[in-house]
Amino acid sequence: MDMGLLIFLPVLGAIASFLARLKQPGPDYVPTHALLALIAPAVCLLLLLGYLPRIQSGEALVYTLSWIPGIGLDLAFRLDGLSWLFAVLITGIGCLIIIYARYYFAGKDTAGRFFVLIQLFMTAMLGIVLSENLLFMLVFWELTSLVSFLLIGFTWTSRGARRGARMSLVITGGGGLALLGGILLLGQIVGSYQITDILAAADTITSDDRYPLTLTLILLGAFTKSAQAPFHLWLPHAMAAPTPVSAYLHSATMVKAGLFLMARLHPAMGDTELWFTLITITGMITLMVGAFVAMFMHDIKGLLAYSTISHLGLITLLIGMGSEMAMAAALFHLVCHALFKAPLFMMAGIVDQTTGSRDMRNINGLWKTMPALMLITIIPAAAMAGLPLMSGYLSKKMLFTESLLVSAPGWAETLIPVWVTIAGLFSVAYSVRIFHNVFFNGQPVNLPHWPPKKKPAGMLIPLLILALGSLFVGLAPQTTYDTLVHLAVSATALTQLPLYDFAALAEARVPAMMSLVAMVGGLLFYLARNPLFAIHRQLPEVDAKNIFERTLQNCIRLAQILVHRLENGSLQRYLAFILVAAIAPALWMLIGNSDWRGPSELTSVDAIGVFGAIILCLSAIGVVLFHHQRLPALLLLSVTGLFVTLAFARFSAPDLALTQLSVEVMAIVIMMLALSFLPQTSPRESGGGRVIRDLSLAGLAGTGVALFAYAVLTRPADTISGYFLANSVPGGGGTNVVNVILVDFRGFDTLGEITVLGIAAVAVFAFTRDLHLKQRVASSGSLKGFAEPHPVILQMVSRMVLPIALLVSAYIFLRGHNMPGGGFIAGLVTAVALTLQYMAGGLAWAQERMLTRFRPLIGAGLLIATATGIGSWFTGYPFLTSAFAHMDWPILGEFELATALLFDLGVYTTVVAATLLILANLGKLMTVAGPGKEAG
Amino acid sequence: MNHLMIMPIVIPLITGAFLLLMYGYNIGRQRFLSVASTLLLVVFAIWAVMQAGVHDYTLYHLGDWQPPFGIVLVLDRLSAIMLLLTALLSLFCVLYASRGSDEAGSHFHALLQFQLMGINGAFLTGDLFNLFVFFEVLLIASYALLLHGGGRARSRAGLHYVIINLVGSALFLLALGILYGLTGTLNMADLAQVIANAPASDLPLLKAASLLLMVVFGIKAALLPLLFWLPRAYSAASAPVAALFAIMTKVGFYAMVRVFLVVFGLDQAAPANDTVMAWLWPMALITLTLGGIGVLGASSLRTLTAYMVIVSVGILLATLAMNNQHLLAASLFYLIHTTCMTAVFFLLADLIGRYREAGYDSFSIISPLAHRWLLGSLFLIAAVSMASLPPFSGFVSKAWILQTSSHLPGYLWLWATILGSGLLIITALSRTGSGWFWRPGERTLKVTPPLDRGRTATVALMIAISLALSLFAQPVMNYLEVAAELVYQPAGYVDAVLGDYIRHDGEVNSSEVNSSNVNSGEVTQ
Amino acid sequence: MIATVIPFVTGVFCIAVLLNLYRLAIGPDIVDRILALDTLMINSIALIVLADIQMSLGVLFEAALLMALMGFIGTVAMTKYLLRGDVIE
């Protein structure tokens, strides 16, 4: 249970530190904040030590709490030797780092932020190592990437910090995605994300054909995290972070997460050819690249960073070898590395802060000014070099031993020993260098602070502790191994292994020779450094950060270009795409379908019909031919509309004829209103190729529609309409079935339809109100004549037309339920009659004579229609249930009352108001600052 | 008949109409009405979710005409979820807009209500032509909202958006015509059964019609190559509008699910939707890729978010094309997540833009900004969720999608594109974050405008939803699992809607007179 | 007798419509086109009424009436446009 606490405590700590920072900002409080931040890790450490006995009994403590079983994501914790080892490293070194930071950040008010983030990070790390559920582990995995991003960008004012942070996030984040994929696959293969189950399912996993992919993805995650070549590039640039961060995240803990993962999954996925090849090769390359580049680094942290990379490679290599002993060596070296690399970083930090530089070409002979630091540094440096009696010596020797034991495959047998020896040689060289170059090697060269600033001695405590730890490991390896590492190794092997025999290791001859070679070679190499540096300087300077940034920038530019190519603001292009998308699949589908001609027999051709069809087509084609001269095009368009109307009228659709007719005229008037602001002609601007493209598109579209129409028309019709014809009178109370459908059977459609009309009008109002056109778009101004605006004769007649038109519209409205007509058409007739007044008498003149609040009228219309619908609730029927009654009252005679009529009234009101609102607003565009009432 | 069910359509309609009637209302009253109505919508949506949790299908016979003759509304888990999502989203948008962006033009709230009416109608209707009508309602409203506030960028983008959608509507009518001409009905359930029993000679035509519908819905959902209107339109719209538009593409997705899986999917043995799915799959993957590239290439946060929308559409449609029940459930979960987060980002772009000295939400301009820490943290959290990193809903949804798809053929394509686009998103967002909050260095504004708590709270709340969605994912997932299961049992849908109606004794039905009108005499007296 | 004469009459009006279209096409001036359209409208009223008589339905009066109204409005709008460069002012 309290394993959860292990993870949860640092969160509390982080929150506490955050609050403390809010409460007491400013540098004076750094010590208190540090003390506060120390609590959580310390407690965790103690808890862990408390677990030791149970761990030593070899049991794996597992505690599971269900979270999202649906995706197999549980809050599951696991504490076994491996996780215990890592947890101890994380918390232990964490404590020391915090102590170190207390001095490092002394007098900086960024300290608070550091303490918050470092504890968050601790949470993440503990989460990784203590998770039993792989998905759950992934949560923390990503969290480490994120916190690391924030910590590398800690000093965000510097460009390097920002870039380094982004680089690490992109690389490790990408790795995280790969890992997600890998883990999901693994989960699918095993059927669970619980590590226990996975470790138990080794055979299923390795025999599954998705194994290679799974392994590759998981290793991608691990390699990116642990800075394995070629993903190591981010680590050196992570050195932009403050030294405590580098020491903790980028040497001791986070970069070990990948190694942890490999070690953790080794029993499940290990000992296969693929595993060996992928990991050992990566490890070897990383080992060598790191060691070599480190040699030539002048920046202390840079050198340490590359040496870290090299050591990570080393451990990876060992893990790749896969034998228990190799694993033992790996984990042993992992501990050693943590113990000697952290203090070296701390040393670098102190040197940096006191002298103000990290360049080893300037920093020399510090032994005079900081002897204590020098004395402490001897141990970790020696350990890193792998001098006898040092922890590093043993781990190196273990490595050599293992390298000799590698049997299969052939190439590795000889290559690996040589390889590791050379790498060892380099490591000796750079270890010697960092020590000698910093503390001896003559006089310092123009350092920013000389003599160096004083730092409180307390800052050395964490170094001292770590150094002594390192020394202890070197002197008493067996004890260290037995207490710390052995449990971990057993955990990775899932069995209690025999203890590692260091006595035997001491006997081993060949490894001893190899390390001797490495040491001597390293020393010689170091002595010959200056000519080598000279050569190295000749080599072209490669800055990974710049390469990365450049590639990123190029990708972005490429993306931009591509996007702009596609999304280039050409409406016609988009429309062409859409048409192609519509035509291509449909035709593709219909290519195979030969029987266009359906079974039912054709109706006879009649002359009038053909005549109408021909004229319809001619007028449509005419519109195309004339579309450059806009007004004639409009005339032809209205001819088309007229013949559509005639078609409706001929084929038994009087309602449609009426509607089409009224709509057509209103549309034409609106278009002309707009046209008076637009150019009167369209220039001929599309080239021949374009015209051909469009013509073929148009032709294809037309053919498609024609084929569809023919195919459907020649097939028998079996529709639900019988019901409407049968129920229109008894159920809907009207003989005009179309109208009954509109106001009753499908009244809901009509409600939506008038809403559309209303919205359109309101929208037009909304976006024309601030649009006052002083000048027209183009040379249509010439049209504006001196003729009187409102010819008397036109006025007189149109005024007389109005009342008649109103009567007619009343008639059309009232009979609509039984004969062609209805609210919509009546509304349009009214609107048209009033439009005529606009045209004849002028907007202002007409506005004075009528109520011009169209928007509320639209609202009213919609509300009337809706209210009619709601009314039926009170009689217990659903929305829009119609009710009607045929009355035959004594005096009045026969008449009918129908709620449908009320609904139609709503339609009528909306239509009138909407149409006039649009026209009025278009009309007022010209009247500068519109006289009379506001239109709408 | 339970009238609560039609409320999601009627309430916004009444509110919108009333706001027009009271066109003189000051902005305060408008806001009050608008917020009140949206709150009501949330309430009714919650009711709908619970109702659908109890009864698989709830029907509403408009005008008391039984389907397929009258229009019927169908409430199931799928539509309920969409209703709730819409309601919540719109609530946040209204709240955000009420902090001032609604004053940029007239009738913002009325138009927004009409938009909601359209969206909810599209989610509820069980009639294909009625779906068309509600599409038009939500479109015309969206046109108006898109242009709200004016400006040439909006005019241009709006013009493209409108015209493209008009072409889309024409295609929709074409498809409707073909379907009606061959099946003689419009009710989705009835269509489904007629299509399932259609003669072989009609099948190619029907499938062609379904392909036309794919284009129509593809335009709404922004499927390649129909999506080029989207980036400009979304980045031109005012923040709350763009945020609301986050649901619009999902309407297209929803329509595809309903039409392709139910109407064309009844015949499980030889489904008529195979052709559509075959076409949908590659197009969706390309859409997804292009979206990722666009995210990387975007030059402002709004554009970036617009491409996020495209990415999400790609994922949704690709998963739909894989045509698997459990995958559908997963992608529905993803839909909820992505809708919230894209909305958050549109609002965030505006929120941060207001506090940057120059450049609003542009990446190219380096400008000091106020409230660096608060906005920065907000952005960071939002970005983590958007990049579907744990512990947010995005992680859960993606994990679920990848898991469920891993059994299906071609899953590697899906994985590659999803994970790849994920990397691109992380890259883009890290650039944005560091560019906005780190790059300006210590430079600060001359005058620090006070933080707009209302707007900030709104955004924070929406992000919190994303977190909550992952913390309490399991119940939601269970709900969606059943929702998807129902979608993949079209027979159940058809039975529920049509009852014992079979086309060829339609006469039996037509002879019986609509019950409501028998006793309508006293209704009118 | 009526039945026999109707097709002939309709045919005559079709010819008239063709003549109108001819004028509409050749212009030369826009006013000519408008005049042609106006006449076309009037002739199509006749066509509608004839169709109504032929089918002896009596449901197309309204269509004819609206056609007259709309034709008038259309002509007015267009001439107004020519006179003033604007339709509503």
Added chain:
Amino acid sequence: MSRRNFWLPRPLFSLFLAVLWLLMANSFSMAQVLLGLALGLFIPFVTQAFWPEQARVRHPLPLLRYSMVLVMDVIHSSLTVARLIIFYPNQLTPSFVIFPLELDDDFAITVLASTISLTPGTVSAHYDSDAGTLLLHVLHLTDEDELIRSIKERYEQPLKEIFQ
């Protein structure tokens, strides 16, 4: 204006509308009659603002006679024009004629202008309110003075009677 004028601006016209309604509705049931009257009252009431200010038919009877004459003339003259168009399309001698008006009421002038346009051979092309003239276009002009005189006596005089 007086109370009666306000509520019932044009009694004649209202009646006309009511009758027209009944004819259109094609039923004389009480309900329709009431409806027709209602509309007859309502429509003029809402549209009175749009009406020509002073135009009122003072004497209906001459109006009837006038329209009779008009119909006759239309039929007769259209035959002549038809003959001209068919047989001598190239011997036509069109011309513009300026017609000095005696009427001053806009409405009356409108009626006159329409009359002139309806009678084939003449179209009123432009009304110059300042000069008080109508510009006519004549399809086949033989004697200008004769034309003006005939228009004056056949149409302008009766219109004077009707509207003044």
Added chain:
Amino acid sequence: MNDSEMPLLLELIITLFLVGGAVVALIGSIGLAQLKDFYMRLHGPTKASTLGVGCILVASLLYFSYLKDGVSVQEALITLFLFVTAPVSAHMMAKAALHRKLKCSDRTRTGPPDQ
């Protein structure tokens, strides 16, 4: 079409109106098509067509008044409407033509006075 029991006279009159109307309208359109200048073309349609269509409408009026009991008044209304509006359309078009200073045919005695 059941006009068998229709009295011959009525049928004759209707036929007469139909044919006459057709002819007149045709003449109007011929005029429109072949006359020299716009002002002359204006004459044809503005009344010939109106008259022709008027005749058709009268025919229809008679026909339906017989077919359905009661006067079918719509046609009368249409005719009235046409006769009221036609001159105005003509007037407006003529104004437009004058405004655009259209050429008259060379046979024109006195051209339009320049405004």
Added chain:
Amino acid sequence: MELVIAISLGVLTSTGVYLILRARTFSVVLGLTLLSHGVNLFLFTMGRLTTGAPPLIGLTESHTDPLPQALVLTAIVISFAMTAFVVVLALKAAVELRSDHVDGEDPNEDRQ
């Protein structure tokens, strides 16, 4: 007759499509109108074509299919609203962008 109708529908569609592919909003509007004519007629014909049988109960004994007519009526109204809207929008855009060119960035569109 079916063939004639099919062909004219095709022609209407083609002309409409061709016009919406032109570079000026006005042409596009013309094209949209033609297209909607075509589509409305298409939807209308999907009820099959019959003369002299309007869906008016009591007038004739046979009736054509009323449903497509109702649908087309709705469609006409909607496309009217849309046309009006798009016309005004096109006008607004043309005024604001100083040109009604919509085919990509117009060279002679002045930006401020």
